[in-house]
Amino acid sequence: MRIVVLGAGGLGSLIGGYLARSGVDVTLIGRAPHVEAIRERGLEITGIRGSSVIFDNLTAVTSPDDARGEFDYLMLTVKSKDTDTALGQAEALRTRSATVFSLQNGVDHDEKLARWAGADKVIGASTIEGGTLGAPGAVVNTLSTPTTAYFGELDGRITERVRRITEAFNHAGLPSRAVENVVQVEWEKLIQIALASGFSVTALAAIPEMRIGDGLVVREGAEFYVQLAKELLSVYRAMGYRPQNFYAPASRLKELDELPFADAVEAAMEQGRRFKADAGRGRTSMHNDILQRRKTEVDFIFKPILERGHALKIAIPTVEAVHRIIKTLDSNL
Template identity: 25%
Template sequence: MEILVYGIGGVGGYFGGKLAKAGYDVSMIARGKHLESIREKGLEVESINGNFTVHPKLATNNLSEVPTPDLVILGVKSWQVFEAAEAIKQIIGKNTMVLPLQNGASNAEKLMDVLPKKNVLGGLCRIIAFIDSPGKIKHPSIEPHVTFGELDNTKTARILQLKEIFDNAGVKCEIPEDIQLEIWKKFLYITTVSAIGGLTRVSIDEILQSDYLKDMMRKTAEEVLAVANKKGIALTREHVEKALKVAAQQPKGTTASTQRDIMEGKPSELENFNGYIVKEGEKCQISTPVNRLLYELVLPMEKEARKA
């Protein structure tokens, strides 16, 4: 099994590291000092489940060096998916599986704009991990979990094989009955907390101390629900309530990754979260005033970040 991990940040680094540790042939695409360190000393993972260091089969920034993969795991941000698809299309084979693990509801759609539909899977993950220093991934909390499936939810042989691969690597994983629903459930939560967090610049527990902001979160989620239902996604009001409950259960000081990007002046996933709901709402003739407000308020910061 030839595996390519495209993007060795927190997500790609952790899951790619676990697969390499399990003995799979893993190639890693990285850049700069991070790549140099992986080449020289291997990829170090500091994890609540045990620390380890792996030496991947190949670490490079040149895709022409990479053998045709059986599996590509995309570890980039959602706003980088289209660019990643353009890059990997030169090396994928007719049977290559491409697994996106980004936040966002439209990653598979973006991939299929560039790659054959038969190559694309649906996927998401739950993990808190990040680059701690060049060549080192830190996983400080949350049991990592990967969810994936065929876009039509059929239990194909390759999907069962993929589950076996993750099982062998000691990664908790699941093939759900409805992969699109699972993607949107996570998208609902992330979209509800991220932009508000970026604007207030405080943790989720502090946001929830305000009845006004709590109500704004609910309205944000309800707009996501309306757009999802119009698109045929089986989200329900119960999923909205659960997302709000999950937000309320977060430990003190918790912030969303997109919120942190906004606060640090980095390019964020704004377009793929609130921006996506605004644009899909227009297509579906669904009013999304709260998401529009959040999107427009953060957008000037987003444009500034992308000039850097």
């Protein structure tokens, strides 16, 4: 199997690296310092799944024009704000990639990929696996859940190409599932990311040392978190979905949905105490983007939910306020 990764940063390098280690022929397309470091010293992966340096089966290039041959899959992992530019520069890969999928946060990438490559080439995919580019050539695996990724056809079928990529992830030590409801998985992940990012940035980012656990152990912080969760989930429910906790135990949307407000606040405070005991957990990438003065994915994460909420005439004032606050910060970056 041959896979090309368009946008080899934290997530793309991590997944691409694990796949290469398991025998998949992987081409990473990334920025020059990262590509040069991989060519010189290999790709170093550290973090929760242990340490390894990967040389074999791994090619790193800075331009899609330098990615040679035919690919079974193209995996898109640039930040959502860079999707149009990256696809625009990847004309050389459009006809040489049999199947394309995105692991980005957001829900509009399948449509963008369909416009770029043709709808028949796109499959749905989702992951919450955490990867951060610590230094050129070095990626840290920061978060994992029992199911790493989900794949499926956008019309609900499970086809051979869906099974093959799922098996490749499983073989690489990334437990994954082929599912008939991948669009629901993508939306539920969006709700989960909007909750964690919205809370993290608006409640915590003013004090750089604060992490999610520090906010959730404060009653008012937990109340804000639950209010935001319930509004986000009201949109998700109105779309006809019920929370499934696809990324349990990181996801506790089911409990936040089912428990009455006061009980959900107690549960969120308990979760905060657990997060504080587990010092590794606690900041979203949007929060890190703000702290590092980088543009965020705010529109890609909040706009689809706001648009659905408004179309379905659901009152979501807390979601609107969170979006406005983050937009204000983001516009000054």
